[in-house]
Amino acid sequence: MTSPLSMMFNGSVMDYADVPTLSVDAFMDTLLTSIAQGWRLVTYFAVPEKPDLHGLCCILAYKAKGQLGIMRTEIRGNSFPSIARTCPQAQIFEREIAEQFGLVPSGHPWFKPVRFHGTLNENPNPWGKKNRDDIRVGVTDFYRVDGQSVHEVAVGPVHAGIIEPGHFRFQCHGEEVFHLEISLGYQHRGIERMMTGGPYPRTLRQMEAVAGDTSIGHGTAHSMIIESLGRVKVPAAAQVIRGIALELERLANHTGDLGAIAADVGYLPTSSFCGRIRGDYLNMSAVLCGSRFGRGLLVPGGTVFNLESRNRDDLARRVEKARKELDIAANLLWDRQSVMARLEGTGVVPPWTAEELGLVGPAARASGLKRDVREDFPFGIYRMASIPMVTGYHGDVCARAMIRWHEAHKSMDFIVDQLRHMPDGIHRAAVGRLSPDKITVAMTEGWRGEICHVAITDRDGWFKRYKITDPSFHNWQGLSMALRGQQISDFPLCNKSFNLSYCGFDL
Amino acid sequence: MITFIIHCLLVIVMPPLLLGVITKTKAEFGGRKGAPYFQPYYDILKLLKKEAVYSKTTTWVFKAGPVVTLAATFLASLMLPLGNHSAPVSFAGDMLLFAYLLALTRFFTTLAALDTGSSFEGMGAAREVTFACLTEPALFFALVTLAKMSGSLSLTGMLTYSSSSAWAGAVTVLLTVALFIVLLAENCRIPFDDPNTHLELTMIHEVMVLDHSGPALGYIQYGASLKLFLFAALFYNIAMPIQTGSVFFDWLLFIAGMLGIAVAVGVTESVMARLRLTQVPLMLITATVFSAFSMILIFR
Numbered sequence: 001m002t003s004p005l006s007m008m009f010n011g012s013v014m015d016y017a018d019v020p021t022l023s024v025d026a027f028m029d030t031l032l033t034s035i036a037q038g039w040r041l042v043t044y045f046a047v048p049e050k051p052d053l054h055g056l057c058c059i060l061a062y063k064a065k066g067q068l069g070i071m072r073t074e075i076r077g078n079s080f081p082s083i084a085r086t087c088p089q090a091q092i093f094e095r096e097i098a099e100q101f102g103l104v105p106s107g108h109p110w111f112k113p114v115r116f117h118g119t120l121n122e123n124p125n126p127w128g129k130k131n132r133d134d135i136r137v138g139v140t141d142f143y144r145v146d147g148q149s150v151h152e153v154a155v156g157p158v159h160a161g162i163i164e165p166g167h168f169r170f171q172c173h174g175e176e177v178f179h180l181e182i183s184l185g186y187q188h189r190g191i192e193r194m195m196t197g198g199p200y201p202r203t204l205r206q207m208e209a210v211a212g213d214t215s216i217g218h219g220t221a222h223s224m225i226i227e228s229l230g231r232v233k234v235p236a237a238a239q240v241i242r243g244i245a246l247e248l249e250r251l252a253n254h255t256g257d258l259g260a261i262a263a264d265v266g267y268l269p270t271s272s273f274c275g276r277i278r279g280d281y282l283n284m285s286a287v288l289c290g291s292r293f294g295r296g297l298l299v300p301g302g303t304v305f306n307l308e309s310r311n312r313d314d315l316a317r318r319v320e321k322a323r324k325e326l327d328i329a330a331n332l333l334w335d336r337q338s339v340m341a342r343l344e345g346t347g348v349v350p351p352w353t354a355e356e357l358g359l360v361g362p363a364a365r366a367s368g369l370k371r372d373v374r375e376d377f378p379f380g381i382y383r384m385a386s387i388p389m390v391t392g393y394h395g396d397v398c399a400r401a402m403i404r405w406h407e408a409h410k411s412m413d414f415i416v417d418q419l420r421h422m423p424d425g426i427h428r429a430a431v432g433r434l435s436p437d438k439i440t441v442a443m444t445e446g447w448r449g450e451i452c453h454v455a456i457t458d459r460d461g462w463f464k465r466y467k468i469t470d471p472s473f474h475n476w477q478g479l480s481m482a483l484r485g486q487q488i489s490d491f492p493l494c495n496k497s498f499n500l501s502y503c504g505f506d507l
Numbered sequence: 508m509i510t511f512i513i514h515c516l517l518v519i520v521m522p523p524l525l526l527g528v529i530t531k532t533k534a535e536f537g538g539r540k541g542a543p544y545f546q547p548y549y550d551i552l553k554l555l556k557k558e559a560v561y562s563k564t565t566t567w568v569f570k571a572g573p574v575v576t577l578a579a580t581f582l583a584s585l586m587l588p589l590g591n592h593s594a595p596v597s598f599a600g601d602m603l604l605f606a607y608l609l610a611l612t613r614f615f616t617t618l619a620a621l622d623t624g625s626s627f628e629g630m631g632a633a634r635e636v637t638f639a640c641l642t643e644p645a646l647f648f649a650l651v652t653l654a655k656m657s658g659s660l661s662l663t664g665m666l667t668y669s670s671s672s673a674w675a676g677a678v679t680v681l682l683t684v685a686l687f688i689v690l691l692a693e694n695c696r697i698p699f700d701d702p703n704t705h706l707e708l709t710m711i712h713e714v715m716v717l718d719h720s721g722p723a724l725g726y727i728q729y730g731a732s733l734k735l736f737l738f739a740a741l742f743y744n745i746a747m748p749i750q751t752g753s754v755f756f757d758w759l760l761f762i763a764g765m766l767g768i769a770v771a772v773g774v775t776e777s778v779m780a781r782l783r784l785t786q787v788p789l790m791l792i793t794a795t796v797f798s799a800f801s802m803i804l805i806f807r
Contacts, residue, residue, distance in 0.1 A: 151629075152626065155707065330594065338779045488708055492709055
């Protein structure tokens, strides 16, 4: 049987008119059968086409062939069938579609707002809110467990710690968590709405701030979109610098996470050391572009700065020094029995759950799923130089911590290798006008996992629709599941081991 | 009279310094410089100058909590001998009053926490009381052992008595282990609780005082350091039953010993992670078993 899906690759462009348009039933059928055959839902979103006509577009990934499949359907009126009951990874996308365009997924098992904002089109809010001011973030129904001995604990949006705002509802039986529901949306800035009609002069800066700790990840994905649509080939030197910047971002965050995990179990030495070493990695990003968070390094067509040979040596030296120090700090953690007793077996996400929920990034790899955009759908420098993928299989906090440490090592090997063989030549190419009536997909592996940007251009080459899917959008559900049957006091530890983005989810 | 004055001076002035020493030790292990030794004093003074904010759902119980806690802890401190010097207040059976004054502080802290109606504070109160049930037997077995050994029912008699019993050495070792665990557990130190954590879901003691602010919080912090001081002094008397013969050197030895205990607590906190909450009872029962064995040895 031939699949009705049209094949694409990471970063490729096709005419929007060539995207196979299926009937609604065939679309849902194909979606379900593909997922049953091992495809994974990368993104699923609505596109306003004409008044009272919306396109539903979905992109699926097939790892074995490095292929992306795309298809669309058209819906009139404001309802479409929900597949969330049989395909849990679609549930959050369906809710997002409903919230953005007022299209109701009929039969959705737990139909709630995602980010609590008004619709992007003229359709009414599906939850019956008349005007935008009536929509209050976090004001909705929550799952409840009844019974005398069950109690509810609500945490946030204001926390005692220094994290972003999010609301967590626990249904507890004593110290045991029966169910955790996570409600976000406090950081919603309307990025997708702002992108319509773009790119604008400030678009790139906004993309770097989709999730402030993933500037390179999102910045690269956006640059790839513009480069595909502008038909420009990125110079090799720029690809290398981008790869190095992306790995440095991963190193800084993975190191910070290891320290934070240590701090959560009250183990100070690793926490203090990792806090400082994270700063060293951030300073290495500053060698590339002057910003510790990689802001202003990327530009569609290449990079703003070149990496001089003097800086390459400096960077290589710094990486080697940090490697030694990170080894010491991390080994303190692994060798300490009291720490390992805390990490092992806490917050387990079994592989089948991870698969069903469509988790990505280190969280998925810790549960044994081999998913890494750098290897499965290589982009930029990763087409030439691969990074070995690290997986675990326990799916607990320990596995998620261990994965970070191993990935940090692989990233450092990669950086040193790339610095040694860095090509000379230009680092920036001019970008032409964006092609009209196209659709393009760009995926990168940020430190949290798969980042997916999709752009559809109108007939003048401006963005008709720009869709961003942050890895956190897939993974928050994983955190909820990790808490089932756990001690409520282990929540902060589980949360740290995922370390998901609030603003990347809220957009 | 001089002993009385020195006793009161030490009890009033020294406790926050122990916290400062613990923090400094931990910083040293973490490769950091750490806050000054006297930071806890500055913090308490700062809090005392602040204005208190009270939640509208609370009653007088909430306001009484910190005051009763501090007063009761201070009263208890008058019955505990420091080093080899007899305590200002001492009578037969004062060990029971001592133990129950400490229980009273816990009772009021817990009540004040429940008074806020917050789900966190309720959770913290439940944890605190559960663990207290398991710590108390360890303390009582230890006190009974000491009472039997010394033949005295007063803390001064029990703790300043140097035993000639053949089993004194073994009893000392058992009690040292048990009381160090009790010291850590009662004062919410790692591995039982993390006094530095900002994560409300994992806290035990800290979560109960989340709603207190200003002077009330200052009282609580000062009271907590005083409690640490008391347990450290109790531990000192059992672990180091040394007498130099000179009153002056005895005091110096006591102060040095207390600082040493603070360092030991700091080291313990640095080399170990917090226990999983479900493991805490096992550790507390271990302390009780140690105490119970010492009692069996003496009553044998």
